[in-house]
Amino acid sequence: MSDRTRLTTAGSGLPFSARHIGPTNDDQRSMLDLLGYRSLEELVDDVVPASIREATPLELPEPAGEAEALAELAELAARNRVVTPMIGLGYHGTVTPPVIRRAILENPAWYTAYTPYQPEISQGRLEALLNFQTMVADLTGLALANASLLDEATAAAEAMALARRASKAPADAAFVVDSGCHPQTVAVVRTRAEPLGLTVVVADLTAGLPDRDVFGVLAQYPTTTGLVRDDTAVVAEAHDRGALVAVAADSLALCLLRAPGEISVDVVVGSAQRFGVPMGFGGPHAGFMAVRDGLQRSLPGRLVGVSIDADGAPALRLALQTREQHIRREKATSNICTAQVLLAVIASSYAVYHGPEGLAAMAERVHRAARTIDQGLRRANIEVVHDAFFDTVCARVPGRADDVVAAALARGVNLRRVDPDHVAVACDETTTIGALDAVLGAFGAPAHADALSDELADEAPSVPADLVRTTPFLTHPVFSSHRSETSMLRYLRRLSDRDIALDRAMIPLGSCTMKLNAAAEMEPITWPGFAAMHPFAPLDQAEGYLALIDDLERWLVAITGYAAVSLQPNAGSQGELAGLLAIRAYHRDRGDDGRDLCLIPSSAHGTNAASAVMAGMRVAVVACDDEGNVDLEDLRARLDANRDVVAALMVTYPSTHGVFEEGIGDICAAVHDAGGQVYLDGANLNAMVGLARPGRFGADVSHLNLHKTFCIPHGGGGPGVGPVAVGEHLAPYLPTHPLVPECGPAGTGPGPVSGAPWGSAGILPIPWAYVRMMGGEGLRQATQVAILNANYVARRLADHYPVLYSGRNGLVAHECIVDLRPLTRATGIGVDDVAKRLIDHGFHAPTMSFPVPGTLMIEPTESEDRSELDRFCDALIAIRAEIDAQPGLLRGAPWTSESVLGDAWDHPFTRAEAAFPGSVSRADKYWPPVRRIDGGYGDRNLMCSCPPIGDLET
Helix, strand or coil: CCCCCCCCCCCCCCCHHHHHCCCCHHHHHHHHHHHCCCCHHHHHHHHCCCCCECCCCCCCCCCCCHHHHHHHHHHHHHHECCCEEECECCECCCCCCHHHHHHHHCCHHHHCCCCCCCHHHEHHHHHHHHHHHHHHHHHHCCCEECCCECCHHHHHHHHHHHHHHHCCCCCCCEEEEECCCCHHHHHHHHHHHHHHCCEEEEECHHHCCCCCCEEEEEEEECCCCCECCCCHHHHHHHHHCCCEEEEEEECCHHHCECCHHHHCCCEEEEECCCCCCCCHHHCCCCEEEEECCCCHHHCCCCCEEEEEECCCCEEEEECCCCCHHHHHHHHCCCCCCCCCHHHHHHHHHHHHHHHHHHHHHHHHHHHHHHHHHHHHHHHCCCEECCCCECCEEEEECCCCHHHHHHHHHHCCEEEEEEECCEEEEECCCCCCHHHHHHHHHHHCCCCCHHHHHHHHCCCCCCCCHHHECCCCCCCCHHHHCCCCHHHHHHHHHHHHHCECCCCCCCCCECCCCCCCCCHHHHHHHHCHHHHCCCCCCCHHHEHHHHHHHHHHHHHHHHHHCCCEEECCCCCHHHHHHHHHHHHHHHHHHCCCCCCCEEEEECCCCHHHHHHHHHCCCEEEEECECCCCCECHHHHHHHHHHCCCCEEEEEEECCCCCCCCCCCHHHHHHHHHHCCCEEEEEECCHHHCCCCECHHHCCCCEEEECCCCCCCCCCCCCCCCCCCEEECHHHHHHCCCCCCCHHHCCCCCCCCCCCCCCCCCHHHCHHHHHHHHHHHHHHHHHHHHHHHHHHHHHHHHHCCCCCECCCCHHHCCCCCEEEECHHHHHHHCCCHHHHHHHHHHCCCCCCEECCCCCCEEEECCCCCCCHHHHHHHHHHHHHHHHHHHHCHHHHHCCCCCHHHHHCCCCCCCCCHHHHHCCCCCCCCCCCCCCCCCEEHHHHHHCCCCCCCCHHHHCC
C-alpha cells in the first residue's frame, strides 16, 4: 500500500501530509528524473550541506488526521472559559456580522491573498483598505490615515518615533505619556524608547505638562479608567513648546465624542478591534494611525492611494513607497513591513455594513449601558470616580476591589481590578441587561438595570456638551449603500473577484512562502472558545489557550533546536526586534555595554537593518561574493576591525539568494570568536524544517514567520506571527508583560513588544493544527518537496532565463532567482513587463527586483502540484518567446476586457493574442480590472481616502 493510500484516522482518508503536499509520488519521481536524482533524499543530500544536516527525527507527536486534530482543538477550546468581558483595557466584545465572517474571515479569496504590491490584481483589497483609511481619517478628524498597523500599543510607539523625527525639540527632550494611558501601551512605549535613548516621562496630564523639554505627548481618549477629558489646553501648550501631540483614541467612542483633529492634535492612534474583529486572546487586530497634513511622508507602514491606469481610469495602489526600510535600511525609523490587512478589511466592512447611523446608534447604546452602571452605583452611594465617560465606569470601593471582582465573576462577568480600591467596568456592543444587573449586584447595588436604562433613554450623554461630536463622519456613499445583507454580500464578492489570491492560482513569491492554508487549520479560529477570549482574562479561564501555547512553544523548540520560544511578537519585524533586544540585554548583563555594532549582509531583507537601529545598534554592511554568499574575507576583516564592539551578525539562511551557504558554520564560529551573537533570520525556514536546526549549527536566535513556514495565511499582507526562538543563554531576555508576567521570564526581559501577552494568540490554532497534522516526518517531507519544486522550476526555466545563483551541483534551495537583465539590455523588456504579462496568464508575479534589481525571485512551495508548476513555467516560457516576437504584448500588459473589446485596435497582434496567451482557458479567464497603473502619477497627486465612488468604477 503506497503512502498516498495508507489509512489514517477514521474519516480522514489520505494522511493530511498528502493533502498539504502538492506533487503525488508519481509526480515526484518524474520531477526527480528530470533533475537526475533517484530520490528526495539523494536530491536533498546535494542541496543541504552535510555539516548542518540533522539525522535525529523531530520529537513531535505522531500525525493526527484532520478530524482528530479538530477534535483535539475543540477540547482545548472547551477548556477556555468564556466569561462576559467587561475588563476593557482597549479590548472589547464585538459581533462580527455573519455576512462578514463568512464572506471575508472564512473566505480564502480574502485570507490567502498576498500584500498588494501588484496593484492591478489587488484592486478589491485595496478598495477595502482605502475604505479603512477613509473611516479612520473621518473618525479622527485628521488629514490622512494609513492602511493599519499591528496593534494600538505598537502604533503608540510608532507615534513616539514619528514625533521625535518631526519635532525640533532638543535632543534630550522627553516623550510625555499620560498616566491615563493603558498600562500595556505605556510598557511597549518604554520598551521601544530605551534602546533609542529616548526619555519617557509618565505624568497626569490633568495637571498640565511637566516642567522640562518635551518632543512629544501621548494621551488616551478616553483614559484607561474611562475619563473623557478636554485636552485642548495640553495640546496648545505642547505645540508652544515645539512638541507633537498623539492621542490613543477608542474607535467607537469617536462616533460619539469630538474628533481629536478638532483640537489640532498631530497624530491619532488606536485599534479597530471593536469594529467586528474578535478579541482572540489579544489579536490579531488592526491598529491604526492618522496624521495631520504635513506628516504624510513620515507616516509608517502602508498607505493606499488613488492613481490612474494606462487608459486614464482611476486605479488604486500602495503610495509613497511606504515600506521605508527597503529604501532607507539602517536610516529607517520604523521596521514595519506589514499591516493587519485582513483585520482592517473586516473593520472597514463593518463600517460599510453599519454605516454612520448604525455606528452612532451603537455608540449611544454602549454609552447608555455605562450610564446605567454609573447611576446604579451612585444611587447605592458607591463613589464613581469620573463624571464624564464613554463606555467605562470606574468605582472607588476602598479595600474591597478583589471582593467585587470575585462577586462579578461568580455572576459570569469579568471586571477590571485597577488597584485594591478601584474597579473599572467597560461596556461594549455585546453588553446585555443581564450583564448590567450582574455588575450592579456584584457591587451590592440594586439590580434594576432595565428600569434604569429606560429612565436614561432621553437624557443627555454623560459628557460635557463641547466634547460631544457634531461633525459628520463616513459621508462617502460606500458607507450608506450596503445596508441589506444581499447588497453587502454582492459588494464583497465584487471586490474579491478583482483579485488574484491563492484560491485562484499559484503565488510564486520568493521569500514569502505562499503555501496552502488548509481549511482544517483555519476553521477553529472563529470558534467562540478561541475567538471570544479577552487577553487579560484570569489565566485559570484560559487553560485551553495555555495548553495550546505550551504545545506550540515546545514543538517550535524541537523544530529549531533552540532552548526557548516567545510567541508574543505579532509580526516578523517585531520578532527581529525582540531577538536583537535579547542580544543587547545579554551583552549589557555581561558588562559589554560597548557592543553595539550589528553586521548585516548586503543581501539582507531591509527590516534587518531597521530592526537593528531600533534595538540601539549601529549597522555595518558585509559584502556578498559573486555567488550570493556572505563574503567570508570581508566578514573576517570587519570582525577583526571591530572585535570589541561587535554585538551581532544578522544572516538569512538559506540566503536571500536562494542557496545554502556552505560556510555557515565558519560564519557562526567567527562571530562567536569575536564576542558577538548570531541572529539567523528565519524567513526561509521552510527549506530547513526536519533537515537542519539553526539552534544546533551555531545560531543564537531566530525569529520564525508563522505566516510563512507554519501556514498562517498572509491575509492580503497581514495578519502575521513572528515568534522569537533563542538559545538557553538568551532565554532570560525574552519579551515580558506588565499585566501577565507568566508570559515571559521573571524580571529579566526587556518588556513587551506587543500590547497582548501572547501577541496574536487568536491565530495560533493554525500553526498548532499544521504541526499536529503533519507530524515530524510530514514536515520533513514538506521541506524536501519545497526544495524539489524549486529545483524543478529552475531546471525548466534555465534554457529561457538564466538562474542567477545556485549552490552545489547547480542546485538551489527553496527558491530561485531568474535574471532578466541580459534580456532587458537586449530588448528593453524588464521585470515590470514580464510581471504584468503574467497577469494575462492568470498569475501573480514572483518577487520583483529583490534582492537583485532586474530579477525575479520564485518560490513555488511544497503545496503546488506539478500541473500548476508546469502551467507557471509554460507561461514564463511563452512570455520569453513573446519578447522576441511581439514585445508590444508585454509593454501593453495587462489587457483588460475593455481594452481588447474597444472599437479601436491598432496593434500588430490580435485581440485574442493579447487576452488569451498560451493555454489560458477562455472559460476560466481572469480579467484584470485595470490596466498598468502609473505609480508616479499617484505620488504626485496623492489621494488616500475614498474619491467619489463613481470614479472607482471601471
